[in-house]
Amino acid sequence: MRLNHRAIGPEHPPLVIAEIGINHGGDLGTAQRMVDLAARAGAECIKHQTHFVEDEMTDEAKSIFPPNADRSIWDVMESCALSAEDEIVLKDHAEAQGLIYISTPFSRKAADFLNDIGVPGFKIGSGEADNLPLIRHIARFGKPVIMSTGMQTVDSVARSVAVLRAAEIPFALLECTNLYPSPAEIVSLKGVTELRAAFPDAIVGFSDHSIGPEMALASVALGASILERHFTDTRYREGPDISCSMDPAELRHLIDRAREIHIAARNDKKRSAPEEAVYRFARASVVADADLGAGHVIAETDIWARRPGSGEIPGYRFDEVVGRRLKRAVKRNAQLRWDDLDEDGLETAP
Numbered sequence: 001m002r003l004n005h006r007a008i009g010p011e012h013p014p015l016v017i018a019e020i021g022i023n024h025g026g027d028l029g030t031a032q033r034m035v036d037l038a039a040r041a042g043a044e045c046i047k048h049q050t051h052f053v054e055d056e057m058t059d060e061a062k063s064i065f066p067p068n069a070d071r072s073i074w075d076v077m078e079s080c081a082l083s084a085e086d087e088i089v090l091k092d093h094a095e096a097q098g099l100i101y102i103s104t105p106f107s108r109k110a111a112d113f114l115n116d117i118g119v120p121g122f123k124i125g126s127g128e129a130d131n132l133p134l135i136r137h138i139a140r141f142g143k144p145v146i147m148s149t150g151m152q153t154v155d156s157v158a159r160s161v162a163v164l165r166a167a168e169i170p171f172a173l174l175e176c177t178n179l180y181p182s183p184a185e186i187v188s189l190k191g192v193t194e195l196r197a198a199f200p201d202a203i204v205g206f207s208d209h210s211i212g213p214e215m216a217l218a219s220v221a222l223g224a225s226i227l228e229r230h231f232t233d234t235r236y237r238e239g240p241d242i243s244c245s246m247d248p249a250e251l252r253h254l255i256d257r258a259r260e261i262h263i264a265a266r267n268d269k270k271r272s273a274p275e276e277a278v279y280r281f282a283r284a285s286v287v288a289d290a291d292l293g294a295g296h297v298i299a300e301t302d303i304w305a306r307r308p309g310s311g312e313i314p315g316y317r318f319d320e321v322v323g324r325r326l327k328r329a330v331k332r333n334a335q336l337r338w339d340d341l342d343e344d345g346l347e348t349a350p
Contacts, residue, residue, distance in 0.1 A: 001171075001172060002144070002170070003015075003045065003100050003102065003120045003121050003144060004120045006044060006045070006100060008172070008203055008225055008226060009203055009225055010223060010225055012225070013258065013262050014205070014224060014225055014227050014258045014259070015045055015225065015226050015227070016043065016045070016227045016228075016229075016251070016254055016255050016258060017045045017046075017047050017102075017123075017146075017226065017228040017229075018038040018041075018043045018045065018046055018047070018229070018231035018246075018251055019047040019048075019049075019228055019229065019230045019231055020035070020038075020046060020047065020048055020230075020231055020232075021047070021048065021049045021241055022049055022051075022076070022077070022080035022081070022239065022240070022241065023230065023231070023232045023237070023239050023241055023242065023245060024080070024082070025080055025237075025238075025239060026079055026080045026081060026082060028082060028086040028089060028090060030233070031048075031082065031086075031090050032089075032090060032093050033233055034231060034232065034233050035090065035093055035094045035097070035099065036097070037233050037248045038099070038231055038248070038251060039094075039097040039098070039099055040248065041248040041249075041251040041252040041255070042251070042252055042255045042256075043099060043231075043251060043255070044099065044100060045099065045100040045101075046094045046099050046100070046101050047102050047103060047123055047228065048082075048087065048091075048101070048102075048103040048104070049081075049103060049104045049106065050081075050087060050103045050104065050105050050110040050114055051077045051078075051080070051081035051106055051107075051110065052081070052084075052106075052107050053077050053078045053081060055107040055108060055109035055110070056077070056106045056107040056110070057073070057074055057077070061073050061074040062074045066240065067179070068180040068240040068241070068243070069240045076240060077106075080239075084113060087113075088117055091117060091119075100120060102119050102120065102122065102123050102146075103119060103122075103123065104123040104124065104125045104128075105122065105138065106125070106127075106128065107134075108134060108137055111137055111138050111141075115141045115143070119143070120143065120144070121143045121144035121145065121146065122138050122141070122144075122145050122146070123145075123146045123147075123148075124138065124145060124146070124147040124148065125148055126148040126149060126150030126151055126152070126178050126207075127151075127178075129147055129148060129149050129150070129152050129156075129157065129160055130152060130156055130159065130160060132159065132160065132163060135147075135160050135163050135164070136163050136167075139163055139164055139166075139167035139169055140167065142167070142169055143169065144169060144170040144171065145164055145169060145171045145172070146171070146172040146174065146226065147160065147164075147171065147172070147173055147174065148174045148176040148207045148228075149173050149174060149175060149176055149191075150176030150177055150178035150207070151178050154194060154198045157173065157195075157198075158198070158199075161173070161199055170203070171202055171203070172202060172203035172204065172225070172226055173195050173199060173202045173203070173204055173205070174204075174205040174206060174207040174226060174228060175188060175189075175191035175192045175195055175204070175205070175206050175207070175219070176207035176208075176209070177209055177210075178209065179209065180209050180240060180241055180243060181209055181210055181211045181243045182208075182209040182210045182244070183210070184210065184215070187210055189215065189218055189222060192204055192205075192219050192222040192223060192224050193222055196223055203225050203226065204223060204225060204226075205219075205224045205225050205226025205227060205228065206219035206224040206226070206227055206228070207228040207229075208227065208228065208229045208244075209244045211243070211244060212250075213229075213246065213250055213253055213257070216229060216254060216258070217254065217257050217258060217261060220258050220261040220262055220265065221265050223265075227254065227258060229244075229246050229251075230242075230244055230245035230246065231245055231247075231251060232246075232247060233247070233248070234247060235247055279309060280308065280309050280310060281307060281308040281309060282307065282308075282309065283307070283308075283309030283314060283315060284305035284306055284307055284309060284314070284315035285306065285308065285309055285310065285311025285312070285313060285315065285335045285336075286303055286304075286305055286311065286313040286314070286315060286317065286318055286321055286336050287303065287304055287305070287306050287311065287332075287333050287334060287335050287336060288302065288330045288332055288333065288334050288336065289301070289302055289303050289304040289332060289333075290332050291330070291331050291332050292326055292329065292330050293326070294326055294327065294328050296325070296326045297323065297324070297325050297326075298322055298323065298324050298325070299322065300322050303318070303321055303322070303336070305318055306333070310335070311335030311336065311337075312335065312336070312337045312338060313335075313336050313337065313338065321336060324341040325341065325342040326340060326341065326342075327339070327340055327341065327342055328340055
């Protein structure tokens with residue numbers, strides 16, 4: 001899967017998406033400042049939310065109050081939405097700094113608008129993850145889709161995945177919990193592995209609404225290839241998503257640590273080249289545990305294994321020494337050599 005020049009998948013460092021969303025409160029200057037700070041922190045991708053409220057909701061939404069706001073969902077989105085003209089300016093501003101710009105369309109009109117202005121892919125939010133008509137409409141554009149799966153089960157996600165597969169477009173599925181913020185008691189890191197198992201043709205990631213970077217970083221070790229978190233210039237700002245938003249310092253931390261975890265999660269279990277020097281002194285060699293005379297038949301209590309590992313007989317071959325006869329006298333703590341022992345049953349040392 002690719003967004004512009006950026007390849008996304010298990011073999012690549014996780015793509016960290018800084019979601020400005022509606023944190024700008026409808027102010028273009030604030031949104032541009034957030035883009036600037038995200039770019040300086042090392043972000044590769046900015047995500048916005050595109051709201052044309054009249055095409056997105058019916059009047060019933062004017063009496064629905066989300067848990068993280070004291071106004072109706074209609075009022076929240078109406079007050080926080082950028083105009084179409086402002087969003088074009090924001091997209092140009094982000095792309096001028098080398099950032100990938102994507103957005104979540106919450107309506108058919110928003111999807112058409114984003115396609116017209118040339119976004120390289122679409123983000124589908126959890127609330128629209130089972131909106132089959134909208135997903136089908138977006139899929140017809142033939143561009144990659146990243147879909148959050150909060151509030152869904154594997155079975156319900158499968159219906160939407162069938163639409164994406166039928167359109168033959170690349171797609172990613174993000175594990176997500178839609179409570180702002182999400183406590184650990186309801187976050188499902190296991191959801192990352194369940195999505196990977198259920199949809200092996202999908203890129204899998206994690207859209208995080210918890211406080212702090214820990215859950216997102218843990219998801220990388222489980223195979224998440226995309227990390228999405230809300231982003232703000234400062235947490236000292238009002239807004240429904242600020243409580244679970246990262247600031248520039250945390251964004252930089254998330255990017256750096258995610259790359260490190262991605263590397264470490266793919267290293268085979270073996271002794272690495274830099275460890276060889278440590279191994280030479282850290283491992284044990286078989287030594288005499290007492291003064292022993294020539295001709296002595298070695299008992300288990302006559303020998304031990306002690307550092308350093310510069311001796312000829314490593315500690316893991318301890319049992320091969322027991323029962324052998326000494327050809328020469330040795331002092332306590334002397335490192336034993338294979339030629340100190342008679343040749344009956346002698347094995348070639350590695």
